[in-house]
Amino acid sequence: MLRKSFILVLVLVLIAIPIASTAMAQDTITLTYLVDDSQANSGMATALAEAYMAQHPNVEIVVELRPGGTEGDNIVKTRLATGDMTDVFWYNSGSLLQALNPAQTLVDLSDQPFIENIVESFLPTVSQGDAIFGVPTGTAMGGGILYNKKVYEELGLSVPKTWDEFVANNEAIKEAGIAPVLATFGDTWTSQLFVLADYYNVEQAVPGFAEAYTNHEATHSDTPAAAAGFAYLQQGYEEDWWQEDYATTLFEPGLALLANGEVAHYPMLTFALSTIEANFPDQVNDIGFFAQPGTDAEANGVTIWMPPATYIPQTTEGEKREVALDFLSFIASIEGTEVLTAEIAPTGPYMIKGATLPDSVLPAVKDLAAYIESGNSYPALEFLSPIKGPNLEQICVAVGTGQMDAEQAAEDYDRDVERQAQQLGLPGWD
Amino acid sequence: MYSNWFYMPGLIIFTVFFLVPTALAFYFSLTRWTLFDSTYIGLDNYKEFFDDPQLKSGLQNTIIYAVLTSGLKVIISLPLAMLLTFGVRLRTFFRSIIFLPVLISAVAVGITFATLMQPSTGLINEALEYWGLPQPNWLGDPDLAIYSVVIVDVWKGVGIATLIFIAGISSIPLDYFDAAKLEGETWIKFRHVILPLSRNATFTVILLSFIGGLRTFDLIWTMTRGGPGFASDVLTSVVYKQYQAGFYGLSSAGNVVLLVLIMILVYPMTRIFNRLELEL
Amino acid sequence: MTLRKLIGILWLDSVVMVVFSIIFIVPFVFIVLTAAKSQSESALLEFTLPEKFLLKENIKEVIEFRDRRVLLALKNSTILTIGSVALIVIIGSFLGFVIQRRANRLASIVSTLLLIGLIVPPAVVPTIYLLQKIGLYKTLISLVLIEVAIQLPFATLIFRTFVASIPREIDEAAIIDGANPFQLFAHIIFPLLRPASVTVAVISAVFIYNDFTLPLYFLPGEDNVTAQLTLYSFRSQFNTQWNLLFANVIIITIPPLIMYIFFQRQIVAGLTAGSVKG
Numbered sequence A: 001m002l003r004k005s006f007i008l009v010l011v012l013v014l015i016a017i018p019i020a021s022t023a024m025a026q027d028t029i030t031l032t033y034l035v036d037d038s039q040a041n042s043g044m045a046t047a048l049a050e051a052y053m054a055q056h057p058n059v060e061i062v063v064e065l066r067p068g069g070t071e072g073d074n075i076v077k078t079r080l081a082t083g084d085m086t087d088v089f090w091y092n093s094g095s096l097l098q099a100l101n102p103a104q105t106l107v108d109l110s111d112q113p114f115i116e117n118i119v120e121s122f123l124p125t126v127s128q129g130d131a132i133f134g135v136p137t138g139t140a141m142g143g144g145i146l147y148n149k150k151v152y153e154e155l156g157l158s159v160p161k162t163w164d165e166f167v168a169n170n171e172a173i174k175e176a177g178i179a180p181v182l183a184t185f186g187d188t189w190t191s192q193l194f195v196l197a198d199y200y201n202v203e204q205a206v207p208g209f210a211e212a213y214t215n216h217e218a219t220h221s222d223t224p225a226a227a228a229g230f231a232y233l234q235q236g237y238e239e240d241w242w243q244e245d246y247a248t249t250l251f252e253p254g255l256a257l258l259a260n261g262e263v264a265h266y267p268m269l270t271f272a273l274s275t276i277e278a279n280f281p282d283q284v285n286d287i288g289f290f291a292q293p294g295t296d297a298e299a300n301g302v303t304i305w306m307p308p309a310t311y312i313p314q315t316t317e318g319e320k321r322e323v324a325l326d327f328l329s330f331i332a333s334i335e336g337t338e339v340l341t342a343e344i345a346p347t348g349p350y351m352i353k354g355a356t357l358p359d360s361v362l363p364a365v366k367d368l369a370a371y372i373e374s375g376n377s378y379p380a381l382e383f384l385s386p387i388k389g390p391n392l393e394q395i396c397v398a399v400g401t402g403q404m405d406a407e408q409a410a411e412d413y414d415r416d417v418e419r420q421a422q423q424l425g426l427p428g429w430d
Numbered sequence B: 001m002y003s004n005w006f007y008m009p010g011l012i013i014f015t016v017f018f019l020v021p022t023a024l025a026f027y028f029s030l031t032r033w034t035l036f037d038s039t040y041i042g043l044d045n046y047k048e049f050f051d052d053p054q055l056k057s058g059l060q061n062t063i064i065y066a067v068l069t070s071g072l073k074v075i076i077s078l079p080l081a082m083l084l085t086f087g088v089r090l091r092t093f094f095r096s097i098i099f100l101p102v103l104i105s106a107v108a109v110g111i112t113f114a115t116l117m118q119p120s121t122g123l124i125n126e127a128l129e130y131w132g133l134p135q136p137n138w139l140g141d142p143d144l145a146i147y148s149v150v151i152v153d154v155w156k157g158v159g160i161a162t163l164i165f166i167a168g169i170s171s172i173p174l175d176y177f178d179a180a181k182l183e184g185e186t187w188i189k190f191r192h193v194i195l196p197l198s199r200n201a202t203f204t205v206i207l208l209s210f211i212g213g214l215r216t217f218d219l220i221w222t223m224t225r226g227g228p229g230f231a232s233d234v235l236t237s238v239v240y241k242q243y244q245a246g247f248y249g250l251s252s253a254g255n256v257v258l259l260v261l262i263m264i265l266v267y268p269m270t271r272i273f274n275r276l277e278l279e280l
Numbered sequence C: 001m002t003l004r005k006l007i008g009i010l011w012l013d014s015v016v017m018v019v020f021s022i023i024f025i026v027p028f029v030f031i032v033l034t035a036a037k038s039q040s041e042s043a044l045l046e047f048t049l050p051e052k053f054l055l056k057e058n059i060k061e062v063i064e065f066r067d068r069r070v071l072l073a074l075k076n077s078t079i080l081t082i083g084s085v086a087l088i089v090i091i092g093s094f095l096g097f098v099i100q101r102r103a104n105r106l107a108s109i110v111s112t113l114l115l116i117g118l119i120v121p122p123a124v125v126p127t128i129y130l131l132q133k134i135g136l137y138k139t140l141i142s143l144v145l146i147e148v149a150i151q152l153p154f155a156t157l158i159f160r161t162f163v164a165s166i167p168r169e170i171d172e173a174a175i176i177d178g179a180n181p182f183q184l185f186a187h188i189i190f191p192l193l194r195p196a197s198v199t200v201a202v203i204s205a206v207f208i209y210n211d212f213t214l215p216l217y218f219l220p221g222e223d224n225v226t227a228q229l230t231l232y233s234f235r236s237q238f239n240t241q242w243n244l245l246f247a248n249v250i251i252i253t254i255p256p257l258i259m260y261i262f263f264q265r266q267i268v269a270g271l272t273a274g275s276v277k278g
Helices: A002-027 A039-055 A069-081 A113-117 A120-126 A149-155 A163-175 A188-196 A199-205 A209-214 A224-238 A251-259 A272-279 A318-331 A334-343 A363-373 A392-400 A406-424 B004-028 B044-051 B055-085 B091-103 B106-116 B123-130 B145-170 B174-183 B186-197 B199-214 B218-223 B235-244 B248-279 C003-035 C055-101 C105-119 C124-133 C140-164 C168-176 C181-192 C194-210 C213-218 C227-234 C242-277
Strands: A029-036 A059-066 A088-091 A134-136 A141-148 A179-181 A263-269 A287-290 A302-305 A309-311 A377-379 B031-033 B038-040
Touching (some): A029 A069, A039 A059, A039 A272, A059 A069, A059 A318, A069 B235, A069 C124, A069 C213, A113 A318, A120 A134, A134 A318, A141 A251, A149 A287, A163 A179, A163 A263, A188 A392, A199 A224, A199 A302, A199 A377, A209 A224, A224 A392, A251 A263, A251 A272, A263 A272, A309 A318, A318 A334, A392 A406, B004 C055, B004 C105, B004 C140, B004 C181, B055 B091, B055 B186, B055 B199, B055 B248, B091 B145, B091 C194, B106 B145, B106 C227, B145 B199, B145 B218, B145 C194, B186 B199, B199 B248, B199 C105, B218 B235, B235 B248, C003 C055, C003 C242, C055 C181, C055 C194, C055 C242, C124 C213, C140 C194, C168 C181, C181 C194, C194 C227, C213 C227
Parallel strands (some): A029 A059, A029 A088, A302 A377
Antiparallel strands (some): A088 A309, A134 A309, A141 A287, A141 A302
């Protein structure tokens, strides 16, 4: 008896499932939206989806999460290559996008009206040739030095405009018994900032380096300005700037050290502010930001990271593509940026024309905005060139832990870059 | 009497889901492959792979890892299996405890031990400090990182090795022990009965953990990502990083190199073991 | 038994007990302690008692996270594990039996191929292409078959070793009694292989349940999540909720733990079955 009724229920369920799902499919269009699982990005994607659904009751947007970092890159590539991508997806702009072979896999948006809304300087980072593939989703970020203002106040230090001043500050801080610079080599990606955030200075010293580098006419090992970042890491190790346990410290516990003033500086991107705000709301206002100093105090400026973007794969077709395009136009509107601001405090400027930051924005973000408003900013190399060597983070850790010197690092990195350029099939590298 | 049909289901599944994709990978190792299209470039990937400045230390680490983990697992789990077969009371309880780490994923184990091995706040070094012993920087010291992962690998894998040994010891006919008991000593029991008769189990443990060691990936990746820098890179992590970086052809070539290397090392081992097995 | 011997055994017992507890239990204590902390306290990653014991709350939060995703994951993982293990034991014992008994050319070719499988990491992208061609991509069944293909070499190795210890006279006697090859296998050989079957089942179940990489690539999509993939929910590149991560570890470890405790008697009995027959 029991078994019979069980089978009956099972049969009913099996019949009911397809009926229920077809009934729902008739009047609702469902879009899937792939985003990395960081709290900030998944939160922003969900907020955008919900705001859009509130305006369009016939559309359902399902946010799907994937891991971040290189693991996530691989998933995105694999799913695109096998024609299995979600209807819209969130991904980096710049060199990472170039590796997706966008001309063959993504929908060209260059003839869409909403492209007008986007700040021009962003567009090259999501373009290949004349085609434009994505709309900025989130804010731009600054790469430079986050610092604890309380430590600066107590020791009477001022923001350094040259590397020598920075070195002098570090010596004073070290004498006071505080670790001058936070190194979180346990999360390897964080090790690259001294090199990457130095690009504003590279551009000042060698104008047009990005293009020469892309065309294989200039390399890191034969351009002293471009190799300076590696030398800074070596200096940091040799002069003992790092805090205790630097080789294994992770990003997040590291932020605690910065917020509590146990370290003074952290070479980082400004998005880290949102994590500090979440974990240490009382201390986030003690954190300031300055551009990574170079050799010339007159030419002091900040290196900028462009926001990620939302893209449509070519596998999204017909009615779904129409809805996807409309969703993108919502993201690329002032209204869209307001949704984001309500979800998470911005850590840099938006790349949408007319979008503003609220007055309540964090002090470090104001520091960043001041550089941008005075015209002293330049995009990071990975947004100007499609080539970024994948081993940079390991090389930087090797230098920062004293296993490799700066010269060797620049040479190894050149090799790494060459491999990447060949893989991308760029002219001039074979 | 032994029908060839017994081969069929296994061979079909194995061919379709393993051999064919592997053969495809062989082909792709000769190309520059972007997943979207591939260009034939001959043996360039192999040349590139062997030119890698980090290859030598990666190769060294791989061998060190495989030899140490398989050796330590045998040395630790054989006596442990004896204890848990004849020795201590509460052996059922101990058997469960030692098997616990096997039940947990490498990712979870890696995260946990990376934390316990933190140089100043980690439990292990706090304990060492309490006893006045030196406190190494387990995962942060480039010279030490690979050995620290070896320790965790042994911790995690000793349960399975012990299980195989228990099975081996349990299958020794009791008469042998009766004979040995006359002579009385545990050592004799071990030397003249258990060691020779659990030879098959020993081979199985060595072979499985040696190959496992050569192929190791999960634990290294969660605990050090091959770092600091490149200090604890093994072949699989080098190959995986190339794969992640989008060098699909290059990483396929790396896979082929790994395959050949393991063949060279493991094939003679299996030959020797097979011969010894026949002698038994 | 002399007094000295008795003391010796007791001493051995206590030493083993202490060493065991420290080495094998402390890491689990750490997992439980961290899972019971608040987010900011857990971020310090210290081995301390939690200020407030929040284990129940954290576990509840993990279960409720994203429409009880972790429960769906447990269901998927259970189906995946049981399906794969059943096939591995049956097919692996077939192979181990026939390879050991027919020591001919085909057998040596097949064992060489299987040795390759024991060694070579699976090729992810070609496999996906293949799955799409045969229309199995993103199905649980395809992942089952891939896990079977990957575990088969090791299972066959174990079965082969055990078949070697079964005298051929038994086969001959059965055939003379009129059994066909399959009856011989099903009624005589397979029951004798029980210790091997238990070993293979336990080891491959643990491997498949704990597998992280293959489901990540072969089973994308929210509905197809498996137990290990849920660990990603609370651990990302920039931000890790350690307390929830470890609570999640506890939740996904409970099913194999219960299984093990429940079947431990059978596992031990299965493993020791050989000695009785010896």
